[in-house]
Amino acid sequence: MLAYLTCFVVGRFGNQADHFLGALDFAKGLDRTLVLPPWIQYRHRIPPYTNLHVPYSDWFQVEPLQEFHRVLPMEDFMQQLAPEHWPPEHRKSFCFTMAAQRSADKKTCPAKEGNPFGPFWDNFDINFVGSELYDGLSYNTQDRGMVDKWQKRYPPDQYPVLAFMGAPANFPVLPHNIHLHRYMHWSDKMMTEVNKVIDQSLSRPFAGIHLRNGMDWKSACEHVDEGRPHLFASGQCVGYDRRTAKSLTKEMCLPSKKEVLKAVRKAVKKVKAKSIFVATDNDPMLPDLRRNSTN
Numbered sequence: 331m332l333a334y335l336t337c338f339v340v341g342r343f344g345n346q347a348d349h350f351l352g353a354l355d356f357a358k359g360l361d362r363t364l365v366l367p368p369w370i371q372y373r374h375r376i377p378p379y380t381n382l383h384v385p386y387s388d389w390f391q392v393e394p395l396q397e398f399h400r401v402l403p404m405e406d407f408m409q410q411l412a413p414e415h416w417p418p419e420h421r422k423s424f425c426f427t428m429a430a431q432r433s434a435d436k437k438t439c440p441a442k443e444g445n446p447f448g449p450f451w452d453n454f455d456i457n458f459v460g461s462e463l464y465d466g467l468s469y470n471t472q473d474r475g476m477v478d479k480w481q482k483r484y485p486p487d488q489y490p491v492l493a494f495m496g497a498p499a500n501f502p503v504l505p506h507n508i509h510l511h512r513y514m515h516w517s518d519k520m521m522t523e524v525n526k527v528i529d530q531s532l533s534r535p536f537a538g539i540h541l542r543n544g545m546d547w548k549s550a551c552e553h554v555d556e557g558r559p560h561l562f563a564s565g566q567c568v569g570y571d572r573r574t575a576k577s578l579t580k581e582m583c584l585p586s587k588k589e590v591l592k593a594v595r596k597a598v599k600k601v602k603a604k605s606i607f608v609a610t611d612n613d614p615m616l617p618d619l620r621r622n623s624t625n
Contacts, residue, residue, distance in 0.1 A: 333491075334363045334492070335491075336365035338495075340446060346369060348502050351507045360480055362492065363401065363402055366392070367386070367404055387517060388517060390515060390516060408454050408456075422493065424492055426463070426464060427463045430463050438461040440495070502560075534605075535603050536604065536606060547612075558578070561583065587615065587618060591619070
């Protein structure tokens with residue numbers, strides 16, 4: 331029996347990647363082929379201001395994923411298999427009962443309400459004829475009892491496709507799923523573009539920094555509670571085990587300019603960098619970094 335699982339991943343790329351790893355593990359746990367969703371690239375400031383749906387294979391290789399579990403690009407699934415295994419009259423959306431409370435009748439999944447939900451499914455001309463609401467289920471496939479509950483409630487012969495309105499995964503990614511990133515290999519296309527940028531704009535060796543200092547990040551860091559170690563992906567800095575994790579501070583979440591320059595100086599010295607690449611959502615601090623590199 332052919333059985334598939336599809337979903338879409340939400341947020342900026344980092345959030346999407348976290349959700350993707352969890353969905354990959356979930357699909358393997360249920361022994362369903364994961365239909366690889368496209369990445370969502372938001373173009374709020376670039377005409378025509380619509381989302382760009384990037385096929386998984388544009389950014390990453392598909393083959394390495396298959397070393398872990400069966401996968402199939404969504405573009406191929408919709409063109410080659412959906413007409414037979416998921417015809418339009420059988421397409422249902424899956425969501426928690428709580429999510430259905432956002433719909434007008436409180437009984438259907440709001441799978442296409444708002445952005446990025448609607449544009450994602452519209453990209454494949456997918457409309458849903460019904461909803462499957464579930465409670466009492468989790469995405470923890472390490473619990474074999476939970477896997478049995480999913481299989482009993484949604485047997486593959488009756489539900490060949492599980493289409494989730496969101497990723498069947500936790501955010502941030504669970505510690506036992508982090509290792510799955512080893513199966514995500516950049517595509518040749520992406521590596522060609524990256525190396526072109528490096529060759530044209532950077533002197534090797536170089537240091538790369540990610541500066542999150544926009545208003546949304548500043549607001550997020552206001553929620554840091556030094557008595558609680560975890561916020562988003564802070565586990566990679568303080569440890570994932572809550573019993574032994576270090577305290578997360580607001581300075582760690584949103585470092586001062588002085589702390590940023592100190593950390594960059596240290597990184598530049600360590601790799602003997604001749605240039606610095608900055609990725610940011612707001613202020614790249616280029617004047618400060620240039621002065622810092624000459625001192």
